[in-house]
Amino acid sequence: MSGIIIIGGGQAAASMAAKLRAKGYEHEITIIGDEPVPPYQRPPLSKAYLLGDMPLERLTLRGDDWWAENRITLRLGAPVETIDPAARTVTVGGDTLAYDELALCTGAPPRRLPASIGGDLEGVYTVRTLADVDGMAPEFREGARLVVIGGGYIGLEAAAVARKLGLEVTLVEAAPRILGRVASAETASAIRALHQRHGTEIIEGVGVERIEGDTRISGVRLADGRTLPADFCIVGIGVIPATDLARAAGITCGNGIVTDAFGRTSAPHVWAAGDCAEIELAGQRTRLESVGNAIDMGELVAENMLGAEQPYAPKPWFWSDQYDAKLQIAGWNAGYDTVITRGGDGQSFWYFRDGALIAVDALNDARAYMIGKRLIEGAKPVTPDQIANPDTDLKALMK
Structure with a gap:
């Protein structure tokens, strides 16, 4: 053997x-x-x-x-x-x-910006490995100017850390909104408001033309002609x-x-x-x-x-920590046609496709996350009207 x-x-x-x-x-x-x-x-x-x-x-x-x-x-x-x-x-x-x-x-x-637009300049980072993070750590000085390129979870998490450490942060997303590939507009709106409350500037619907600088980054030029001064840059544009x-x-x-x-x-x-x-x-x-x-x-x-011959049945779940907020995600929202927003301990966003519950985003609402996860994995029949009704006892839906 x-x-x-x-x-x-x-x-x-x-x-x-x-x-x-x-x-x-x-x-x-x-x-x-x-x-x-x-x-x-x-x-x-x-x-x-x-x-x-x-x-x-x-x-x-x-x-x-x-x-x-x-x-x-x-x-x-x-x-x-x-x-x-x-x-x-x-x-x-x-x-x-x-x-x-x-x-x-x-x-x-991670995807990297091409060298032809300055992606190889000193001070341009991605977040994937221990070496990546160790390399950028000295840049996180209070008052330093950070531009984050990409409004997915990696970029948003890095922006949150930078603000907590006292940096000036601007996040740029080329798509019409942040989290466009992975979350609903409702979830994105809540996350955007969270970052804006903490002083992060978010620019959406504008691409990056190039990274300015000779050997080291000095700024980020946007497609609309603006140049954002930058001491360093984190690129989070997918993998x-x-x-x-x-x-x-x-x-x-x-x-x-x-x-x-x-x-x-x-x-x-x-x-x-x-x-x-x-x-x-x-x-x-x-x-x-x-x-x-x-x-x-x-x-x-x-x-x-070893011979089990057991098919894989994924049970998707994810999480993201940003500032004092925890976003917990259960299920897979691909193809959703309805989103119901619900209050509670925090906020939760319930995704339906053809009337069936397929995913839940819970922002500072662990109870909604746990109940939603069990409802999805148990394929329990739940309607949008039930979730939309503030008087509905979520726990009772699991019976």
């Missing part, structure tokens, strides 16, 4: 390796990661870690002794060069390693699934590495999980960029490698 090789050093890889050992797999497990550090949590990077509220030792997923005790080899700072599915080998650092089963947990690195290795090996890819219901790719003995994996959800081919999906799919693929 050659063992199992997992390419990628994130949450999906760590969860998969742990599940393999928990299920009694006795042969070699090797995790090969690009970064020179053991697997760690990514979500706190743009929140608690950047704020200085979470030390590095709490960021890592497992202690050094755990990997050794569980006989899991970590090959770190070692990008894989090629995969040969026919020979069942990978090459890394000049070595050829054989596998019985291979898992691709390569994640989804691209890491599929290059798979494509070069002849493995089918679309918006990610295509998997079947069990996590298998088009190549025998090759699996995929996490942000890089294209799955089926609610009749659509998509990817889920979340910790929950990385853990659940990583563990399921581990079991299927």
Whole structure:
């Protein structure tokens, strides 16, 4: 037996390796990661870690002794060069390693601005890795001018941290509104108001023409002719699934590495999980960029490698911390046609498609989140009128 090789050093890889050992797999497990550090949590990077509220030792997923005790080899700072599915080998650092089963947990690195418009200038950052955040941390000085490009969750979280640390922050979103790809206009309105109350300037519907500066950023020129002075810039304009290795090996890819219901790719003995994996959800081919999906799919693929033959049934959930607000999201809102806003402990936004509840965004309302999550996962019949009625007892809907 050659063992199992997992390419990628994130949450999906760590969860998969742990599940393999928990299920009694006795042969070699090797995790090969690009970064020179053991697997760690990514979500706190743009929140608690950047704020200085979470030390590095709490960021890592497992202690050094755990990997050794569980006989899991970590090959770190070692990008894989090629995969040969026919020979069942990978090459890394000049070595050829054989596998019985291979898992691709390569994640989804951030989109970057092209060098032709100044994307390579000093002081232009993305938020994905520990090195990214460590590199930008010295920039977070009180009074410094930050321009955030992109109004998704990463950009909004970085803006919130910067304001809490006393920076001047302007966020620029090229689309008509923030969170346009992932949330309703109602949720976006609540998040926009939150940021404006804390002093962040938000510019929507205007693109970036270029980053100004010779070797280092001095400003951001917008498509409408304005130039925003900037001491540094954070780019949060989405991610691209890491599929290059798979494509070069002849493995089918679309918006990610295509998997079947069990996590298998088009190549025998090759699996995929996490942000890089294209799955089926609610009749659509998509990817889920979340910790929950990385853990659940990583563990399921581990079991299927050992013969479980269990199809993946995603239960999407997400969260975002901004200032003193926690946004918790249950379900998958693709194709929604109705949004109901409801008061409570905070605010909640209930998504319906063809009269069926499909997702809930809960802003500082943990009760609405928990009830909504259970209603969605239990496929309980709930109508928009029931949610819209302030007298409806949400808990009673679960009976």
